Amino acid sequence: MTIETVAPTDTPTRTPTPTSTGRRRRGWAAIIVVLVIWSTQRAGVNLPDLINPRGWGQVRSFFAAMVRPDLSPDFLRLTVEETAVTLSYALLGTALSVAIGILGGPLLSERLWRPLAGEPTTRARWGWRLARFTFAVPRSMHEVVFGLILLNILGLDPLVAVLAIGVPFGAVTAKVFSELIDEVPSDAERAMRAAGAGRLTAMIFGVVPTALGDLLSYAFYRFECAIRSAAVLGIVGAGGLGFQLALSFQSLRYDQMWTLLWALIAVGGMADWWSSSVRRRRSDSGPDLSAGEGASHSLERDPFLVASAAGGALMIPVAWWWLDLSLSSLWSPRTRRLGAELAGDAWPPQVGPGGWRSLIADAADTVALAMLALALAWTFASALAFLAARRKRVPGGPALLPGRTLSWLSRFVLLIARSVPPPVWALLAVFVFLPGLWPGVVALAIYQFGVLGRLEGEVVENLDDRPGRALRAAGASRSGAIAYATLPAVSTRFVALGLYRWEVTIRDTVIVGVVGAAGLGQRISEQTSSFDYQGILASIAVLVVLTVAADIASAAIRRTLR
Numbered sequence: 001m002t003i004e005t006v007a008p009t010d011t012p013t014r015t016p017t018p019t020s021t022g023r024r025r026r027g028w029a030a031i032i033v034v035l036v037i038w039s040t041q042r043a044g045v046n047l048p049d050l051i052n053p054r055g056w057g058q059v060r061s062f063f064a065a066m067v068r069p070d071l072s073p074d075f076l077r078l079t080v081e082e083t084a085v086t087l088s089y090a091l092l093g094t095a096l097s098v099a100i101g102i103l104g105g106p107l108l109s110e111r112l113w114r115p116l117a118g119e120p121t122t123r124a125r126w127g128w129r130l131a132r133f134t135f136a137v138p139r140s141m142h143e144v145v146f147g148l149i150l151l152n153i154l155g156l157d158p159l160v161a162v163l164a165i166g167v168p169f170g171a172v173t174a175k176v177f178s179e180l181i182d183e184v185p186s187d188a189e190r191a192m193r194a195a196g197a198g199r200l201t202a203m204i205f206g207v208v209p210t211a212l213g214d215l216l217s218y219a220f221y222r223f224e225c226a227i228r229s230a231a232v233l234g235i236v237g238a239g240g241l242g243f244q245l246a247l248s249f250q251s252l253r254y255d256q257m258w259t260l261l262w263a264l265i266a267v268g269g270m271a272d273w274w275s276s277s278v279r280r281r282r283s284d285s286g287p288d289l290s291a292g293e294g295a296s297h298s299l300e301r302d303p304f305l306v307a308s309a310a311g312g313a314l315m316i317p318v319a320w321w322w323l324d325l326s327l328s329s330l331w332s333p334r335t336r337r338l339g340a341e342l343a344g345d346a347w348p349p350q351v352g353p354g355g356w357r358s359l360i361a362d363a364a365d366t367v368a369l370a371m372l373a374l375a376l377a378w379t380f381a382s383a384l385a386f387l388a389a390r391r392k393r394v395p396g397g398p399a400l401l402p403g404r405t406l407s408w409l410s411r412f413v414l415l416i417a418r419s420v421p422p423p424v425w426a427l428l429a430v431f432v433f434l435p436g437l438w439p440g441v442v443a444l445a446i447y448q449f450g451v452l453g454r455l456e457g458e459v460v461e462n463l464d465d466r467p468g469r470a471l472r473a474a475g476a477s478r479s480g481a482i483a484y485a486t487l488p489a490v491s492t493r494f495v496a497l498g499l500y501r502w503e504v505t506i507r508d509t510v511i512v513g514v515v516g517a518a519g520l521g522q523r524i525s526e527q528t529s530s531f532d533y534q535g536i537l538a539s540i541a542v543l544v545v546l547t548v549a550a551d552i553a554s555a556a557i558r559r560t561l562r
Contacts, residue, residue, distance in 0.1 A: 024560045036375045039368035043437035050438055055431030058252075062428060065254035069262055076259070078244065083263045086240035088319035089158070089233070090226035090271075093165025095316050097226075098219045100170025105177030105215075106203055107131050111189070132175075139171035140547035142507040145540060147233045148528055153338045158323040159330065161238040165226050176218055180211040216309055220275040223312075227271050231264055231421045232511055242421060249427060261420055268419035276458070278308050342533060349538035352527070359523075363542050365437060366519035369512075370505040370550075373441045377448035378498040384410055384449075385456035385494070411457070418450025426512040440512040440519065447508070448501055459493045499554040506550050510543070520546075 044050050106112055113128040114120035120128070138146075147164035154160050181203070188206035193199070197206075234242020241260050248256040281302050329335055351359050388410040426443035433439045468485035476484070513521015520543050527535040 021560055028557045028560060035367075035371050039372040039375075042364065042368040043372055043441060050434050050436065052432060052434055055433075058431045059428055061252075062254045062257075065258045068255055069259040070253070070255040071259065075256060079241075079259050079263050082234075082239075082241045082244050082260070083267060084322055085158075086227065086230045086234065086242070086264070087267060088323045089161040089165065089230035089238070089240060090223060091312070091315055091319045092162045092323070092325070093169060093230065094219060094223040094226045096162060096166025097169035097173045097222055098215070100166065101173030101177045101215065101219075102208075104135055104170070104174030105181055105211075106200070106208065108135060108174055108178035109181040109203070110178075111182060111186075111203055111207065112199060135171045135174050136548060136551075137171075137544060138168050139175060140507070140544040140551075141168055141540065142510040142543075143168050143229050144232060144236055144510050145524065145543075147236055147238055148524075149342070151237055152342055153335055154329055156237070156239070157329055158239070158325055159327070161230060161233045161240070162323075162325070164233055164238070165229050169222055169226065169229075173215075173218065173222060177211065177215050180214050180218075181207055184210045213305075216305070217279045219312075220278040220308070224268070224271040224275045227264075227268055228418065228421065232423065235421060235423050245421070245424060249424070257424075261424075264421075265416060265419040269415050272415065272454070274308065278305060279458075281305055345531075346533035346537040348534065349541060350534040351538050352532060352535035359538065359542060362518070362520050362523045362539075363546060366506065366509045366521070366543070366546060369437050369440045369444065369509050369519050370502065372437070373444035374448060374498060374502050374505045376441070376445040377452055377501075378494075380445075381414075381449050381452035381456055382494050384414070384453050385460050385490075388414055388453055388457035389460035411454070414450045414453040414457070416450070417446050418454065420447075422447040422508060422511045435518075437518050440509065440521075443512045444505060444508055448505055452497060452501055455497050456490075456494050459490055459497070463489055496558050499557055503547060503550045503554055506547050507543075 108128075108131050110120075110128060113124040143164045146167055147160055150160040150163055184207045186207075188210075189202045192202040192206045230238075230240055231242040231245070234240035234244070235246045237243065241264050245257055245260050248254075248260065281304050387406055389407065422443045425446045426439055429439035429442040433442065463486070467489070468481040471481040471485050509519045510521040510524060513519055513523070513525055520539050524536055524539050524543075527533075527539060
């Protein structure tokens, strides 16, 4: 399943020629190379002058505690309880995001705004653009930003983590769901419209059921992401495993940290397996969206998919009960008063000390941090993806690549890299690197390496190996088959995944900023500590602009890869 797709444009475009497409690709490649070089220079190229040798002792102590975690009964009991809290946050946040996706997906779909024949009206085009912009704002903001804002309004309420995960994830899910809807064939919709049904009715009953299976697959992927987000939100005060991690780190209790981290790795691994199994079963147990009505029945033919959907639905009330959620706090007089005060304190936004020069410098640091971290993550993940793939789709198979043992070890390394929250990696990097961009770069590079390696490994698993086998049968060498069949087949997908994670990485700079890495994240953290809400609003606005710009550039580059 495609994790993120590009929305169709609302106006017809000319089909690009191969020559023009090649020029665009080379132009974008040159821009990316220039950005990476600029980012490296901005972070500092003389690493010996940026490294603190005395910090390696703390790093060694941290990893030494990996094999001797705190297994005392009291701490194990606390770990189990906090694990349940983190899973409940992730489950309810995912449920909220899916609900927002189901409601917002049709609204963002071009199908709702355009006629079945002809061009949409100007009014419809502006309505579609307004809807897309409305959802783009929360989609561009990191869940940590939502969490910090909600903590000031709701206090230490479990609703903070649920809403902080559900709202931005819901905006992303709505965008993805709208694109799934736009890809569904229009036969059933046309038939219902011809029978007198309205546009919205025809979409809900003629189109949405066909796309629900793919939304289910995406929901399980979002659940895996939500577990990591719930841990990060805990570090900034929302509770759960992340909160206990922060407490243990403050006292340098690495043995306790690894007890909590092993719990996080375990639930992350189970969610990874569940999510991958659902998506694999979904792709293997039925036709694509292009198969029309038959695709909507694929869930009924696979008991595992049915059990997964039912199990997820049944766990929602259990998580609600465990967290003892109460929605009444959302409209209580105290919430309304604090929300009004926060809005009044934040408006109008102000740049604050240092003026525009300081704000622009922090924005530049954010871009450099994200660019350099992603370049490092993508390079190492692309190399490891072939080892991490469960089913080898490379000509030569086990004779070319090591077998299951190295594949399992590779996936385990990737699991640890993405399961340990980025703030923990950042805190370790702060021991080794002097203050600046590099602690954030290293932290985000390790985290994105784990995510990208896993996604690119799935690309290799799903690769059609028939072209490579045909070349081998025709007498080509193993390396020749890889060079002319395997690498061209995966390269565009690898690049597309890297571009998708670029937008995410810019948002994730907030995570490492709260522990002292440079950029807008650190600026927002300092403004939060001084209750400078006008400055926070200005910083968030700049971060949203950067994220939207990265999204637009990423979509433009991905179009040249088709």
